[in-house]
Amino acid sequence: MTSDAPTQGAAAGTAAAAGPRSLWSSLARSQPYQKFVDVLFASQRRSFLILLLPPIIWVLSQHLGPIVQMVSVSFTDAYPRPPGQEAKFTFDNYLLFFREPVYMMPFMRTLIYAVVLTFTTLIIVYPVAYFLARHVKRENRMALLLLLLIPFWVGEIVRTFAIMILLGNTGAVNLILKSLGLIDRPIPFMYTGFSVSVGIIYLTALYMLMPLYSALEKIPASYTEAAADLGAGAWTRFRRVTLPLTYEGIGSGATLVFLISTGYYGTPVLLGGPNTTVFAETIAGFFHVAGDKWPTGAAFACIMFLASLALTGAFLSGMNRLSKGGRK
Amino acid sequence: MSRSTRIMMSVIYWAFVVYVFVPLILMIMMGFKDSKFIGFPIKSWTFDWYLAVFSDTEVLTVFGYSTAIALLSTVVSLFVGTWIAVLLADRKFFGRAVMFGLMVLPALVPGIISAIAFRIYARVLGIEPGMFAIIWSHAVHNVPFVCLVVMARLSTLPKSQREAAQDLGADPLVTFVRITLPYLRPALIGASVFCMLLSFDDFVRSFFLGGYQPTLPVLIFAKLRSGMSPEINAISTVVLILTAFLGIWAERSMRRMKKET
Structure with missing residues (x-):
């Protein structure tokens, strides 16, 4: 429809366009729809309530519901309830954790692994993020970043399998060491804490990389230039300017890596051995056997969730204090 | 920065690339090995091994099953996630922060805990382990990812566009369908690919909520535990190529969307 067309032509054009223009126009003009809309959006308040209620119901029933149910099952003596019996409230499931040292080992191991792995991932990934954000030209950044993202789109189990091939007795690392004449017999990397760690770092590195990269990318070059003009050396510039400005990125990356690494189940099962049982395997064990162990499993899951939340919270508040101190 | 640090940094970067790629390349190579071990x-x-995989009806069935789960759970996540995002995007209301916290919750719960919480909840609701249970848990788990992506996109939609539509007599529903939804298109495409990959790759929820029919990661897991053969490499390679391509495509389209604004 051109603006200089005769009026009649334009009107005809509009009429012609109105037909196939869209189902929506005709639908929106139809009587039932108008009535429906009049009821639905009668007032600002009503339309807001219609927008608000379904998310509230969804979030409470689907996001919070499973967690609440898990907590409530953890306080019962048996689940599912034997027919004709009232569920009894009990702390036994929680007390069992503290009574039996068998469970303490995997629990502590999980937390220690998670802390060590988070720290290791940070050390490994920081230079990579730094390089990408501060040394690479803007137009190349995207390509180099995408290159790193490819493997991270591949699932947990496939990547774990890849690590098994890398570290196995007939794996690539042992082959190389052997052909270099460094070893006679293959080093048993697999089914140890080492293989579990390599596997989990392989899975979580991206969650550290992304927050660090975006934190580093935001720092204007003028900051470090100003520090250099004031006579700060490379190390001082990094320690006093760059690093404090990335505390927030470190905080969110470390939180993600920590929480995610405590939750892996398939990877430690495949890469670990009897001496590397993590708490996820302990918890899962209660769900493989008959149903009456579920409350214990639920209680253990609650303990782990609380412990990881507490550690994360402590870490984040520490980081917060650090970054505030840095800004003074 | 001095020249030597620059070189050192790029060496670290490329070493990291090698670390990240070598296991996958080795895995792919092993799928072409002419031996059972x-x-x-x-x-x-x-x-x-590839010929074996493509003529193995079990693997093909499982592949279809995983794909169906990924597609259906993505539809639910997209719908719910977008709705919550529209609610959270530009309104200030009492309890908004609480709503936001509850919205991201499923993404922050460690995998194993999320899986068993869903397992218990499914039992409470009377949902049998199986396809529906897996779809449901994946859908809930993926809502925060959709919501965050859509919220990011919504924050760049000029309010004037929607106001103009309303001034011209469009009701909120028409405004949403004709103004907001077309604007959200790139975000929705990115988010749906992201959701499909999360669902397709998910192991722990599928493992605990699945019935007798395994999903692809669960099948690979079971095969790995019962004994390895290069057939698993062939399956994994097919999965790897598919997921990597889809992922890159979505990432690119989403980064382009960021650049536009």
Whole structure:
């Protein structure tokens, strides 16, 4: 429809366009729809309530519901309830954790692994993020970043399998060491804490990389230039300017890596051995056997969730204090 | 920065690239090994494992099953996630922060805990382990990812566009369908690919909520536990290529969307 067309032509054009223009126009003009809309959006308040209620119901029933149910099952003596019996409230499931040292080992191991792995991932990934954000030209950044993202789109189990091939007795690392004449017999990397760690770092590195990269990318070059003009050396510039400005990125990356690494189940099962049982395997064990162990499993899951939340919270508040101190 | 640090940094970057790629490349190579045993060295090569995979009805069934789960759970996540995002995007209301916290909750719960919480909840609701249970848990788990992506996109939609539509007599529903939804298109495409990959790759929820029919990661897991053969490499390679391509495509379209604004 051109603006200089005769009026009649334009009107005809509009009429012609109105037909196939869209189902929506005709639908929106139809009587039932108008009535429906009049009821639905009668007032600002009503339309807001219609927008608000379904998310509230969804979030409470689907996001919070499973967690609440898990907590409530953890306080019962048996689940599912034997027919004709009232569920009894009990702390036994929680007390069992503290009574039996068998469970303490995997629990502590999980937390220690998670802390060590988070720290290791940070050390490994920081230079990579730094390089990408501060040394690479803007137009190349995207390509180099995408290159790193490819493997991270591949699932947990496939990547774990890849690590098994890398570290196995007939794996690539042992082959190389052997052909270099460094070893006679293959080093048993697999089914140890080492293989579990390599596997989990392989899975979580991206969650550290992304927050660090975006934190580093935001720092204007003028900051470090100003520090250099004031006579700060490379190390001082990094320690006093760059690093404090990335505390927030470190905080969110470390939180993600920590929480995610405590939750892996398939990877430690495949890469670990009897001496590397993590708490996820302990918890899962209660769900493989008959149903009456579920409350214990639920209680253990609650303990782990609380412990990881507490550690994360402590870490984040520490980081917060650090970054505030840095800004003074 | 001095020249030497610059070189050192790029060496670290490329070393990291090698670390990230080498295991996958080795895994792909092993799928072409002409022997039943996984392990180096590879003396002769073959395509037989791929032929075996593509004629293995079990693997094909499982592939279809995983794909169906990914698609259906993505539809639910997209719908719910977008709705919550529209609510959270530009309104200030009492309890908004609480709503936001509850919205991201499923993404922050560690995998194993999320899986068993869903397992218990499914039992409470009377949902049998199986396809529906898996779809449901994946849908809930993926809502925060959709919501965050859509919220990011919504924050760049000029309010004037929607106001103009309303001034011209469009009701909120028409405004949403004709103004907001077209604007959200790139975000929705990115988010749906992201959701499909999360669902397709998910192991722990599928493992605990699945019935007798395994999803692809669960099948690979079971095969790995019962004994390895290069057939698993062939399956994994097919999965790897599919997921990597889809992922890159979505990432690119989403980064382009960021650039536009």
